[in-house]
Amino acid sequence: MPGPLRIGFLSTLYHTSHILREERWIEQELGVPALWTLCGTGPEMIQAFSENELEAGYVGLPPALIGISKGIPLACIGGGHVEGTLVLAGPQYKGLEELGDVPLVLEQFRHCRVGIPARGSIHDVIFRTLLARHSCQDCEIVNFSWADLIPHALLKGEIEAAVGTPPLAVLCEMECGTHVVIPPGVLWPFSPSYGIVVRREILDEAALLEGFLMLHERACNLILESPDRAAHLTVRALPWLDKDFVERVYAVSPRYCASLPDPYVRSTFDFIPVLNALGYLDKNLGPESVFETGYINKVHPGSHHY
Numbered sequence: 001m002p003g004p005l006r007i008g009f010l011s012t013l014y015h016t017s018h019i020l021r022e023e024r025w026i027e028q029e030l031g032v033p034a035l036w037t038l039c040g041t042g043p044e045m046i047q048a049f050s051e052n053e054l055e056a057g058y059v060g061l062p063p064a065l066i067g068i069s070k071g072i073p074l075a076c077i078g079g080g081h082v083e084g085t086l087v088l089a090g091p092q093y094k095g096l097e098e099l100g101d102v103p104l105v106l107e108q109f110r111h112c113r114v115g116i117p118a119r120g121s122i123h124d125v126i127f128r129t130l131l132a133r134h135s136c137q138d139c140e141i142v143n144f145s146w147a148d149l150i151p152h153a154l155l156k157g158e159i160e161a162a163v164g165t166p167p168l169a170v171l172c173e174m175e176c177g178t179h180v181v182i183p184p185g186v187l188w189p190f191s192p193s194y195g196i197v198v199r200r201e202i203l204d205e206a207a208l209l210e211g212f213l214m215l216h217e218r219a220c221n222l223i224l225e226s227p228d229r230a231a232h233l234t235v236r237a238l239p240w241l242d243k244d245f246v247e248r249v250y251a252v253s254p255r256y257c258a259s260l261p262d263p264y265v266r267s268t269f270d271f272i273p274v275l276n277a278l279g280y281l282d283k284n285l286g287p288e289s290v291f292e293t294g295y296i297n298k299v300h301p302g303s304h305h306y
Contacts, residue, residue: 004033005208008045008057011038011148013167013234013241013249014081014256015058015194016219022237025218030211040146041118049074055199056212060122061192061268061290062275068290069281073200075292078213078258078299080220082267082306083184084193085123086252087114088169089161090154095181102134105181109139115150115159119143120280126188127163129274151175165193166252170245184253190267190306193253195260203292213299217258224256224305260293261304 005026009017017036020026026034037054039045042063048054050072061076068074093108116124124143131137142159144150147168153159154176161181162172172178184191196216198209223230231246265287275281 004035005056005212006035006037006054008037008039008048008054008059010040010042010045010058010194011167011238012058012084012165012194013238013246014084014223016080016216016223017058018234018237019219019222019230020215022233025215026212029215030208032208041121043118043120044145046072046074049197049199052199055202057197058194059197060194062122062125062271062280063120064195064197065268065271065275065285065290066120066280069275069283069285071282074197075200075203076195076197076260076268076290077203077209077292078196078216078296079192079260079264079304079306080194080196080216080256080258081253082190082192082255082264083188083253084165085126085163085187085191086166086169086180086184087127087161087163087182087187088172088178089181090176090178093161093181095179096183096186102130102182102186103136106131106134106136106139109161110136111138111140112160113140113142113158115142115144115153115162117143117147117150117164118145122191122193123163123165125271125274125278125280126191128278130187132277154178167249169252170248174245188267188270190263192264192268196258206295209295210299213258213296217300220256220258223250224254227251255306257300257304257306258296259300259304259306260291260296261306264304264306265291
């Protein structure tokens with residue numbers, strides 16, 4: 001492939017992008033220059049794909065599904081993490097552990113404002129589905145173009161609760177005194193919090209894609225097996241962070257792997273009727289229009305370790 005591999009990434013700390021960027025594995029081991037672009041949200045990354053600014057990206061699957069339905073030629077070639085969405089709120093709100101029932105937790109948020117990343121993000125889709133499933137339509141969703149704005153909104157009292165990633169949960173616990181009221185595994189079991197998505201034009205670059213997935217899987221294993229080392233590298237890539245903070249993030253939902261097992265694929269397609277009901281999809285999609293599993297099956301032929 002002529003030119004650099006243009007890769008979109010998010011600030012989410014448990015994505016392997018930070019390790020690959022810091023260690024320069026793509027350049028050193030694949031011999032390909034990498035050009036990394038930070039995006040604020042998954043939908044923003046899909047927009048960059050639509051403008052042909054990226055060949056690859058780390059992104060939640062619902063935004064990718066929306067983009068594919070609109071005709072953007074994308075394919076998911078690898079996983080990364082599952083169950084990366086949770087609900088958090090201040091100490092005056094009781095959690096699932098105390099109340100024992102999700103509808104009772106949600107009942108507390110009637111006539112409240114809940115901050116969530118951009119419309120169409122995986123967090124937005126999951127929480128809107130949760131509200132519809134439990135007939136709790138009286139809370140106001142406030143979408144943010146950058147998830148980093150949510151803690152500030154909590155501190156100012158502009159929102160009473162939030163939905164987002166493990167990094168958001170740890171940050172808000174430290175800065176806003178919040179706690180997790182609905183944990184990741186309850187909201188949407190095996191929800192595909194992010195995967196590796198590429199433009200279909202580069203699917204014939206076998207050596208590049210297999211090599212990239214091999215490095216991605218190595219970094220996933222590093223987070224699982226050596227979180228201290230992985231956190232050290234992540235902080236070198238993002239020097240304004242604290243290593244202990246990164247390790248706390250890793251531990252919130254420690255389900256990291258590069259593979260695409262059947263539960264990951266099934267959970268992804270459980271989003272299809274939801275996205276249709278929300279008016280986010282332009283057409284229905286089948287697995288063959290979203291996933292290309294040949295490369296990851298070569299790189300990771302055994303059982304998944306999510």
